[in-house]
Amino acid sequence: xxxxxxxxxxxxxxxxxxxxxxxxxxxxxxxxxxxxxxxxxxxxxxxxxxxxxxxxxxxxxxxxxxxxxxxxxxxxxxxxxxxxxxxxxxxxxxxxxxxxxxxxxxxxxxxxxxxxxxxxxxxxxxxxxxxxxxxxxxxxxxxxxxxxxxxxxxxxxxxxxxxxxxxxxxxxxxxxxxxxxxxxxxxxxxxxxxxxxxxxxxxxxxxxxxxxxxxxxxxxxxxxxxxxxxxxxxxxxxxx
Amino acid sequence: xxxxxxxxxxxxxxxxxxxxxxxxxxxxxxxxxxxxxxxxxxxxxxxxxxxxxxxxxxxxxxxxxxxxxxxxxxxxxxxxxxxxxxxxxxxxxxxxxxxxxxxxxxxxxxxxxxxxxxxxxxxxxxxxxxxxxxxxxxxxxxxxxxxxxxxxxxxxxxxxxxxxxxxxxxxxxxxxxxxxxxxxxxxxxxxxxxxxxxxxxxxxxx
Numbered sequence: 233x234x235x236x237x238x239x240x241x242x243x244x245x246x247x248x249x250x251x252x253x254x255x256x257x258x259x260x261x262x263x264x265x266x267x268x269x270x271x272x273x274x275x276x277x278x279x280x281x282x283x284x285x286x287x288x289x290x291x292x293x294x295x296x297x298x299x300x301x302x303x304x305x306x307x308x309x310x311x312x313x314x315x316x317x318x319x320x321x322x323x324x325x326x327x328x329x330x331x332x333x334x335x336x337x338x339x340x341x342x343x344x345x346x347x348x349x350x351x352x353x354x355x356x357x358x359x360x361x362x363x364x365x366x367x368x369x370x371x372x373x374x375x376x377x378x379x380x381x382x383x384x385x386x387x388x389x390x391x392x393x394x395x396x397x398x399x400x401x402x403x404x405x406x407x408x409x410x411x412x413x414x415x416x417x418x419x420x421x422x423x424x425x426x427x428x429x430x431x432x433x434x435x436x437x438x439x440x441x442x443x444x445x446x447x448x449x450x451x452x453x454x455x456x457x458x459x460x461x462x463x464x465x466x467x468x469x470x471x472x
Numbered sequence: 473x474x475x476x477x478x479x480x481x482x483x484x485x486x487x488x489x490x491x492x493x494x495x496x497x498x499x500x501x502x503x504x505x506x507x508x509x510x511x512x513x514x515x516x517x518x519x520x521x522x523x524x525x526x527x528x529x530x531x532x533x534x535x536x537x538x539x540x541x542x543x544x545x546x547x548x549x550x551x552x553x554x555x556x557x558x559x560x561x562x563x564x565x566x567x568x569x570x571x572x573x574x575x576x577x578x579x580x581x582x583x584x585x586x587x588x589x590x591x592x593x594x595x596x597x598x599x600x601x602x603x604x605x606x607x608x609x610x611x612x613x614x615x616x617x618x619x620x621x622x623x624x625x626x627x628x629x630x631x632x633x634x635x636x637x638x639x640x641x642x643x644x645x646x647x648x649x650x651x652x653x654x655x656x657x658x659x660x661x662x663x664x665x666x667x668x669x670x671x672x673x674x675x676x677x678x
Contacts, residue, residue, distance in 0.1 A: 236560045236634055243631065320617065359621055359661045381616055381635035381642050388616070392623040410665065 238265065239382055246389045252397055256291040259366075259390045266375050266383050268368035270294065270348060274394050277316055277363040287364075289394055294346040306342075309335035316355045316365050322384045324373055325351040347371055352380075354387035360468070366391055411470060415449040418442060423462045423471055473537065473590065475597040475668055478527040483517050491536040492529055493517050499576040506639060520549055520573070528598050530577070530590045538577040538590040540598055545569045551611050551632075551645055558613060558645035560633040569609040569647075570602060592662035599655050600669045613645045622648055626657035 242262045249255035256272065263272045275288040290298065300306075307313060314336075315328035329340050343349075350373035356364040366387035375383065411419070421431045428446065432439045450456065453464045465471040481489050496516035500506045509516050524547045530538030543549045545565040550573050552563055581590040602610070616635050623629055632645040650658075659665070 239634060240560075240631065356620055359624055378637075381644075385616055385619065385631070385635065385644070388620045388623070392620065 235379075235382070239386065242386055243389045246386070246393050249393060249397070252289055252394060255390060255393055255397065256289055259386070260291040262383075262386050263368040263370075266352075266368070266379060267372070268350075268352060268370035268375075270371060271367070271369045273367045274391055275365060275367070277313060277365055287394075287398060293369075294348065297343070297346040297348065300342065300346075304342075306339045309333075310339045311336040312351070312353055312367075316353060316363060319355050320357070322352060322354040322380055322387070324375070325353070326373065328353075352383065354384050354391075356388065356391045364391055411449055411452055411465075415445050415452075416470065418445045419449055419461060419465055419471060422446075422458050423465075473530055473532040473593065475593055476529045476531050477597075477601060478529065480523045481527070482523055483515075483521050488529060488531065488536060489527060490515065492527060492539045493521075495536050495539055495578065496574055496576055499578075500574070503579070504639075516574075520547075520553075522547075526601070528594055528601065530581070530594055532581070535578075537581040538594050539574060540572060540594050541574045542598065542602070543571045543573065545571055545611060549573070551613060555613055555643075555645065558633045558636055558643065561631075563632060563645075564609065564611060564647050566609075568607050569611060570607050572598070572610050572612040592664050593668060595662060596655070596659055596664045597668045599650060599658060600667060603650075603652070603655060604670065608651060609647065609649050611645065611647050613643050616642055616644045619644070619646065622646075625661045626650070626654040 242258060245258045246255060249258060256274075259272045259274075263269070271291060271293045273288065273290040273293065275290075311329040311332055312325055315323060325340070325343075329336055332340060348369045349371045351367060351369040352373070352375060353368075354366045356366065358364070368383065368387075417435065418431055421434060426434070428442045429439055432442045435442070446458070446461075450458075450461050453461050453468075455461045455464050462471065476488065478486060478489055483489065483493065493515035497509070497511060497514050500516055501510045509518070511517065520543060521541070524544060526542045528540040528542065529536050544567060545552065545563075546567050549571045551558065551571055552565065556563070575591075575594065577588060577590045577594075582588045583591065602608075611632070619629050628649040630647045630649075632647055635642045635644040637643075
């Protein structure tokens with residue numbers, strides 16, 4: 233195989249993919265080419281386990297593994313997740329779990345029960361500091377050192393494409409008009425679950441004032457509902 | 473901090489430009505240890521510097537805190553003349569395709585995980601200048617991690633080759649295309665609130 237041609241071709245297919253499943257199939261094929269034939273996944277890594285699934289695309293995890301992972305709260309003890317938070321470089325699973333504590337060892341052992349014996353993770357840090365990762369898993373690790381940057385490139389393009397397919401990209405012109413401090417305050421209380429009347433009471437302003445802030449901030453964020461406004465504000469780094 | 477453009481200058485003819493060469497020497501030779509660039513007078517100048525280049529400088533209280541060199545690819549430039557081995561595809565060349573090289577910022581002007589203000593302003597000012605000069609294409613050699621950042625800003629990033637290890641760092645050559653919406657998206661991503669060079673009517677047509 234001509235490695236350069238394979239990578240160029242794979243990235244071209246990633247750019248042309250029009251649906252997430254199509255993209256994941258291209259990614260899985262590329263992973264298999266580098267020895268990771270079991271599974272691949274693209275996932276955002278939020279700060280806490282509550283919204284672990286903010287976005288998550290998976291191709292063929294062994295049946296039951298993902299459910300087990302969520303059910304046992306592995307997110308909090310997974311050594312791979314811990315290493316992702318501090319690493320700029322891609323790494324192998326055995327490099328993340330070099331000296332695992334009991335909880336970490338448990339996660340890695342359970343993974344082996346599902347035939348997930350080896351893996352490779354590419355961290356993707358957005359400019360605003362949000363973290364995501366592309367995972368490749370297989371039954372053994374034999375990715376040569378010089379192929380790591382290559383697989384990293386494929387992962388970067390795949391992550392960018394899935395975000396675009398899902399519409400996660402910031403919409404530029406609307407963001408040119410930043411939210412006012414008051415609008416951000418209203419948004420914060422909304423995220424806390426307060427009604428417009430609650431917020432009016434808290435801020436000592438009238439209900440129509442709060443409603444007008446809400447209308448304006450929704451327009452700026454290009455959304456219709458409060459839930460969407462909160463979600464988009466988090467995604468754009470306005471709310472943390 | 474303000475952004476300054478120097479056009480048509482030869483080394484040795486402009487005080488600010490001399491400051492920029494000294495900054496390049498401090499960053500690339502003294503900090504990054506690119507010994508091949510070492511000069512006895514502490515000014516990092518190579519065969520590609522000259523009046524054909526446009527230099528973009530970030531200046532803070534008369535001190536140059538950031539630098540980017542922009543060269544039209546119709547002239548000799550780093551990718552074509554020194555790093556041609558980074559390209560598996562033919563390198564794009566033409567009057568409307570420019571090369572970015574020697575980006576650097578003073579250590580205290582850098583961001584750590586996020587982009588620092590100097591980097592953000594240089595990136596946006598450069599896009600605006602190129603845009604106003606009819607350029608929509610740049611070639612650049614950098615660490616592969618910059619690919620994800622430019623994709624996020626809305627560039628079309630095309631690989632010219634696979635990453636190669638040079639001086640202990642991964643380097644990849646890319647050809648990037650952008651348009652006005654890239655400029656908006658890049659401003660939003662980098663937190664630059666408005667145009668740096670462009671006048672409002674141009675910016676308002678998007």
